[in-house]
Amino acid sequence: MSYPPFSRALLTVALLAATAVQAEEVHELEALPATELQASFVTATGGGTDVRDAPASVSVITREEIERQPVYDLNTLLRRIPGVTGGYGPVGEQSKIKLRGLDDKYTLILVDGKRIGSSADTNYRRDLGRQDINWISPNMIERIEVVRGPMSSLYGSDAMGGVINIITRKVSREWSGSLTANTTIPEDSDRGQTNQTSVNLSGPVTDSVGLRLGANVTRRAADEVEPRVNTLGDFVYNDGVGGAKDHSVNALLNWQINENHELSFEASQGVERSWSSKKTFGDWGDTVGEGFGAGRLTRDSFVVSHHGDWGFGTSRIDAYLNKFNNELEVGKANSEEKIVEGSLNIPFELLVNQRVTVGGQWKREQLTNTDTLGTVPVDYQGAAVAGADLEGDYSALFIEDELFLLDNLSLTLGNRFDHSDEYGNHNSPRAYLVYHPHPDWTVRGGVSRGFRAPSLKEGSAGAATNSGGRGCTSLRPLGYVTGECWMAGNPNLRPEISTNKEIGVSFDHDGWEASLTYFHTDFQDKIEYAPLGNFQGRWWTMLENADEARTRGWEGSTKVPLWANASWRTNATYMLESRNLSxxxxxxxxxxxxxxxxxxxxxxxxxxxxxxxxxxxxxxxLGTDFVNSYTTYDLTANWAATRWLTLNVGVQNLLDEDPRDDSTSYYVPGRAYFAGVTTYF
Incomplete structure (x- = not known):
């Protein structure tokens, strides 16, 4: 089978390579330097720290890893990290990253320490919405820091499961940039092709003012697959996925007022468009899902930030606005959050060396969704909230003290005080110890409290979210068999509280690395869907606080030198339990x-x-999806042809593994080929 577009892509790469070789013969160039991991890890503490001393379970994805392959979705990189599950498939619940057995809504996503916001409550169905993690051009990313486990003591309600912090590249002192173009072609011609182009440019405008510009366009064609019918004669959904076109633009203006103070202004916009795959019911001839999950989601963000060095300490303050607008077929859905937050970091000595960080946050959230708010029938819910608008205000104060007890022993103590008019006051303390019994060994462990308040939609009596079946399994004891259901909010919900305990050990010597961590989280008032019944021809569930829930498991990693410039690394997560104990x-x-x-x-x-x-x-x-284990293999190669040109090629799902059986409805991508080129200027 021939693929003209792919052939043209390979031909283009070959011509570029030939040109690069000729250029290199004329002028000998040095090899491109490898990207080095920055020692300062900024997400796990109020101030930067060495990765080995971080008071949490942390991982870093470097710039080098990001450049190695086409990054259409950061989930494909994040799933490589221990403690992370999900990230397989391009859409739906299966695509979303989960930390330590918790749903994606428990993971806080940041860009340079600032919240990126959430579009989840603007969707008709939550599982159809994408995770808000790809609103930034891959060319702009310097590294990604991931903290696993509750970080509510620093970041509040949204960080109950962990934090993903995307660190962007700084403004260059000289004008420079990069342009990347990638294409991925599935071997099965019924599957959609993906193309991506991204650009990053930065440099000085004056001696004290710098500018950074970035843009990205990604387009995935819709699958055009015939329906798959199982042995029972039932149609199996999700055999194909819809198409999508995403674009984003970003501009950052940085003013170095003097050597101690810096002011920056940033604006960004991203647009996600989606349309359904082309599938039919065979003899019926009807299109399945035409327009289902389709839409146009826009995100706008505006940020003003100040960083200052006052001699006795350093400060940071950010004021920003995040807006999401989802164009529905009927009605409108948009959300907005205004945030002002800041911190002051002060090192000092009192008995021992210490570093204290104090800070606060104010946040206002607003949500309008005419498709899902104010739509719950009052028969069983009482007086449901009328209208489609919700609003909530939140404020917080936090303090963290890093005590360097010995040269090889540190203790981090912290607490965050959160307040909202709806859910009252909550404290989220933590204590974490890091000990180096030997320069090659690290022992770390701690206890932390997690806190998550219900979202505006979850706490609304008039909110209704549709589920295609996987969210409806609690109804089975009442007679539900298959199909969709509706899930209602609840104004009587209490915030979720968790207590997380973890202990781990790691070894690092001369290229050999190993780590193992046990984590255990107990929940109080875990928010889950409980069955209600069938009302007005619809099956209904409603959010309620479960008495108790628990997650626990192991995560580990190894790195083994093999031969010169070769290594073998492995990351693993084993979930012992993720259970509603009630x-x-x-x-x-x-x-x-x-x-x-x-x-x-x-x-x-x-x-x-x-x-x-x-x-x-x-x-x-839930369900029988992916009942069998499976393994896929990827092969990639990259060539720094010159100082200004890098080429990437590879094969995804090398052995074309397909673990699905008759009952499996999750999407499983088959073998695909990719090629990419990056030019630096």
């Missing part, structure tokens, strides 16, 4: 074992390869 049901659908393993070989200064395996174990949780 009902006995699993909290989410997640694999018992997730494993990523890769062999990296830098063959020469210019040529590198990676052979990776991604194992998804037998699933815990």
């Amino acid at each position: 009902t006995g049901r699993d909290l989410i659908s997640s694999p018992k074992l997730s494993l990523f393993s890769a062999i990296d070989w830098q063959i020469t200064d210019r040529i590198g390869t990676e052979l990776s395996a991604n194992h998804v174990g037998k699933q815990r949780g």
Whole structure:
């Protein structure tokens, strides 16, 4: 089978490579330097710290890893990290990143320490909405920091499961930039092709003012697959996925007022467009899902930030606005959050060296959704909230003290005080100890409190969210068999509280690395859907506080030097439990074992390869999707042809693994080929 577009892409890459070789013969150039991991990890504490001393379970994805392959979706990179599950498939619940067995709504996503916001409550169905993680051009990303486990003591309600902080590249002192173009072609011609182009440019405007500009366009064509019918004659959904076109633009103006003070202004906009795949019911001839999940989602963000060095300490203050607008077929849905937050970091000595961070936050959230708010029938809900507008104000104060007790022993103590008019006051303390018994060994562990207040929609009596079936399984004891249901909010919800305990050990010597961590989280008042029944021809569930819930498991990683410039690294997560203790049901659908393993070989200064395996174990949780474990393999290669040109090629799902059986409805991508080129200027 021939693929003209792919052939043209390979031909273009070959011509560029030939040109690069000729240029190199004329002028000998040095190899491109490898990206170095920055020692300062800024997400786990009020101030930066070395990764080995971070008071939390942390991981870093470097610029080098991001550049190695086309990054249409950051989830494909994040699923490589221990403690992370999900990230397989381009859409739906299966695509979303989950930390330590918790739903994606428990993960706080930041860009340079600032909240990116959430579009979840603007969707008709929550599981159709994407995770808000791809609103920024990959060319602009310097690294991604991930903290696993509750970070409510620093970040508040949204960080109950962990934090993903995307760190962007700084404004260059000299004008420079990069342009990247990627294409991915599935081997199955019924699957959609993906193309991506991104650009980043930055440099000085004056001696004290710098400018950074970035843009990205990604387009995935819709699948055009015939329906798959199982042995029972039932139609199996999600055999194909719809198309999407995303674009984003970003501008950052940085003013270095003097050597101690910096002021920046940033504006960004992203637009996600989606349309359904082309599938039919065979003899019926009807299109399935035409317009289903389709829409146009826009995100606008405006930020003003100040960083200051006052001699006795450093400060940071951010004021920003995040807006989401989802154009529905009927009605409108938009959300907005205004945030002002700041912190002051002061090092001092009192008995021992210490570093104290104090700070606060004010946030106002607003939500309008005419498609899902004010739509619950009053028969069983009482006086449902009329109208489609919701609003809430929140404020917080926090303090963190890092005590350096010995050269090899540190203790971090912290607490955050959150207040809202709706849910009252809540404290989220934590204590964490990091000990180096030997320069090569680290022992770390701690206890932290997690806190999550219900979202505006979850706490509304008039809110209704549609589910395609996986969210309706609690109705089965009442006679529900299959199909969709509606899930109602509840104004009587209490905030969720969790207590997280973890302990781990790690080793790092001369290229050899190993780590193992046990985590255990107990929940009080966990928010889950409980069955209501059938009203006015519809099945209904409603959010309620479960008495108790628990997640626990192991996460580990290893890195082994193989030969010169080659290493083998493995990250694994084993979920022992993710369970509602009141009902006995699993909290989410997640694999018992997730494993990523890769062999990296830098063959020469210019040529590198990676052979990776991604194992998804037998699933815990809802339904029978992915009941069998499976492993996929990817092969990538990159060539720094010159100082200004890098080429990437590879094969995804090398063995064309397809683990689905008759009952499986999750999308599983088959073998695909990709090629990319990046030019630096």
